[in-house]
Amino acid sequence: MFAMSNHLRLACVVLVPALLVAGGCAPTPPASFRLNMVEATAPSAEKDSVSAELALTPVQKRQVATILTAMFGTPDEPVCLPETGLDPAKLRLAAGPVRSDIVGRKNGLYREHCVHCHGITGDGLGPTAAFLNPYPRDYRPGVFKFKSTERSSKPTHADLVRVLHNGVAGSSMPSFALLSPGEVDALVEYVKYLSIRGETEIALMQYFFELDDEDEGKLKETREFLVGEILEPIAGKWASAAEELIEVPEMPAEIDLAASIAKGRELFHGDKANCVKCHGVTALGDGQANDYDDWNKNIVKIETKLAAVATGDADVEERRWAAAFHEVLDGDALKPRTIPPRNLRHGIYRGGRRPLDLYYRIHAGINGAPMPAAKGTVAPEDIWHIVNYIRSLPYDFDGELGADRAVAAQPSTVGGLVASKATPASEEN
Amino acid sequence: MKRLSGMFWALLFLAVPVLGVATFAVAPSINVWLPSDVSAHGHEIDSLFYFILALTGVVFVATEVLLFWFMWKYDAAARQGEKAIYIHGSHTLEVVWTIIPAATLLFLAIYQMNAWANVKMRRPDMPPTVEVVARQFEWRLRYPGRDGLLGTPDDLHLVNDLHLPVDEDVLVQLKSMDVLHSFFLPNLRIKQDAVPGMKIPVWFKGTETGSWDIVCAELCGWGHYKMKGRITFVTRPEFDAWLARKTAEQDATQPIAEASGEIVAN
């Protein structure tokens, strides 16, 4: 028979760890937007003179964060100003943690489907992002690649719907065709919201350099300034996208396909289009390949500057800024990668495989990438010839190599350990 | 007191067969059971499942109830004056309970060979209806197009949305572009791993029009759960019309006006 005290002793030994465990289970604070630290430390507008003086002070960063919260809300509770042109109901469907409302629809769509790659702020810095090739899109500069509008225009709503619907072939962006149209719409709306928010953030940060002395280093927090001067131009560009569609002439009706392909090959190799410069003489994407897309260019520029600070005789201020920036690069940016030109013999086209899609890519180039616009240099019907030539490329070498793809040998990368972060990964597709 | 606690433990063990059978009995009525089967061969698999369920159910109940009964009856607290039976075994029993299970198991194995051969070994002699290439993290589909051959410029390329004609034999050519995946159609009782470097035929026949899930059933990375596809069976005329429409969309040289809400694919 045990004495009562032994049972009590044992009970205490059980309870104490149990209480400790229970204490450790406090809920996590709600999700929050992340400040654009790269922009705050090294503004993108100052192309060649990145330096310590240009970094925002902590007070200035706080002001930007406060303004953004007032204008756009939080990831759980978005604010939708009418000037943005967005639908608040759709935003509410996409925002917030994954849950169901009373009607039984799923909310928190963005968190369910997008956040782990594109990040809670739409900055392409989700937990999975660093391991993807290519990196997920950062919406904040407001630049989108695959659309039906002119190069520097925003995409239309339908363009973004198409991207969600088809995915981006050859990247990690999957197809969301099996979501309902309402859900896809809500997600597109939320992407636009994050993009507008991101551009507003950048504009606010850049405005610090246009302040007078009487502003005392602070932005005016008036509706007239914030909405009228900053927000409306950005939102306006989205609204006008539908008017900036690329005009596509009809494909000539009586066209001899073989002749068109031959003409296309000529143009491909010719001086006007000069496709071979990047895409290579055999269209394997093995032409010049050391360029960066706009998202990575910014970081490369900064890294060059950081390297200069390290080797040159920089003053204390600069070194302190460089140290701060190293921290930013570690936590708030991905290692830059070069963007290889497309291997056209794969038959995998990121923006879509319709002849129409290829026309768009050639006519307007790809916004944010080194692919230039052929508009103005190549006549519209000539663009159709190039399109036909490109569509014939994957089937030139039909047959045996490896899997059942009709493709010739690729430029090789080191097998196995391809994705070493230090070297630019060769992006094959 | 000790007798009571012995009874308590015995009853706890009785709960195993009782609740076990109850779970399986209640499951179909709460829709936690075999999903609907819309394939021609699925009923063979389902009936084998039920047969094994019945067989194992009987053995389960018998052995667990025996265990409960022995715990109840041979509780030391209920047999205070007696000794346990001093016996080292029974040769007859050993023979009986070796031969009968062996025969049953062997019978089970042989009984099922035909069903397996139907699904995995007796491939119909026909060209592929569609090629499914699994990829991190989607199902890339390729239909042969007007010339009936895969690998030519008129192939139709789609993602995740597999349409097939109902009531017709279908042959899927299954491949993988990167890592292992598995083509799992719960409502057609079909599962086949997609192996990089291999071209594996999968054949079946749908018996009902409608849409069902395609699930990836082999871990393929972080997006394994995201590889949701949809398989839709339609009548042959509808299928041909759908193919023609999708091919036209793929060949589009002008933007297609979107009807309200309708999303144009690919």
Add this chain to the structure above:
Amino acid sequence: MSTVTVPTTTTEHGHAAAKKSGSVATFLSTYVFSKDHKVIGLQFLFSTLLWFLIGGLLALAVRWQVAWPWSDVPVVGKLFAQEGGQMAPEFYTMLFTMHATVMIFLVIIPILAGAFGNFLIPLMIGADDMAFPTLNMLSYWFMWPAFIAFGASFFVEGGAAAGGWTSYPPLSTNVASSPGSGWGQTLWLIGLTFVGVSSMLGSVNYMTTIILMRAPGMTMFRLPMTIWAMFITAVLQAFALPVLTAAGFMQLAARMFATGFFSPEGNIVNNAVAGPGGGQPLLWQHLFWFYSHPAVYIMILPAMGMVSDILTCFARKPLFGYRPMVYSIAGIAGLGFIVWGHHMFMSGMNPALGITFMVSTMMIALPSAVKTFNWLGTVWGGKIQFTTAMLFALSFVSMFIIGGLSGIFMAATPVDIFIHDTYFIVAHFHYVLFAGTAMGVWAAIYFWYPKMFGRTMNEFWGKVHFFLTFLFLNGTFFTMHILGAVGFPRRLADAYHYETFHHLQPMNAFMTYCAIGMVATQIIFAANFFWSMFFGPVADRNPWNANGLEWTAPSPPGHGNFDYQPVVYRGPYEYSVPGVDDKDHLMQTDPPNAAAAAAAAASH
């Protein structure tokens, strides 16, 4: 039982058993780098129990995500503060990979062979230590590089391995295919190699000790079932492990030197060309499962042996069918080498092999069935004492029936088409490994604890521990059978956006609550375990009135184990011998008893 004064242990081995004060070297050689099999067994026990906790917590994180996908996860959610605590999908793949890896390689295998095998084998056969004490010590210390490798893998870039514990290529060999396939996977392979070496060292020791160091009179067919099980398990380890180790090296080579053993050419992984190729993913599967199927028997046979010993002791009856039981264990082990393809029915291997492996897999159910019937026969007609150890042993039988019968579904290849990679499989292996082996392990801990620590664990709290564990585990795992019948797949971070599985969230929530309860219950066990070590009632040599050789030694035995060389006169399990009236059992060391022999002759 009469109190027996424990004689001081001998100093045959040239150094005192008692610690010399202030001597670090003696402390190290007595408690850290000890070559005494009992110390090594306890080292294994403590290490594996700690990893059991870690593996259980990993499982809770898995269960949380399955029940409430993308919600704020307790504790772990702090790593994802930016996203409000919702875990990233690659984190989920890492969780279930490491849960399984930890449980299989760092808990079940080492606790059965390393902890109990080490502790019990010399004691039960009447030897003073293992055949190779230094090798034995090394087999423990080889686990530490594995602990460090697996532990470190959680902190490297990309996180721990995330390709499943089965580590199928190309997912695991290609660094670009998954974040965990970077350093995490390399460390995983290194850890696996060390675990393998440790096991192989151990198995050599066990086989040699059992064959050569049995006490006089201890013939092979007088060995307790625990020893038979440990022996055959050691044979399994010795023959199967080299294949896994070789495969592990091949995978390491594939990752570090771009050898293309398992990758075909023409692969594009994460939008980069995957390497030279020339290999086959299926090759890994064959090599892996050639080991890992015998491994599952390695993970249950010792528990089966120990359960036989415990059932007989507390039913006060001889084992029913001793020789059939031995032959069944041998049969399970032998057949275990020709069934590995049943893990690969859907893999794309030649479907004709689906027929051959189906036959062999069906047949392997037979020896397990024979064992189950013999356990029932052992309990029948007994005089059952419901101690904690007995309850766990009985539940082993009850739960093993479920696990074994569910295996028949997946042995049936056409049915496996549907249930492969669903929760039906998860139910099956959790029933045999957790509801089976782990229950057997707990039975063994409660049973041999007095021999290990010289005190008994608290019986009341032991029964509370048993009751709650039994309830919660069935709540967690039984419904997985019907989930599998729906086709609910394994390893999905979020299954509810499939129409087929949309309505299964409440059931998964129930299962997660049960899982939380189950892990919380182990606090009771841990408290009892450590508290009893210092404050539990002191145990004499044979608190359970069992009749194995280990119960003739002191509790705990000193260095050298026995006061005198034991001599064996009879088989194990001589309980309730007629004609023996002063006690209800005969020890293996009891000399021939005339009255008992006459009565036995009369009754047979």
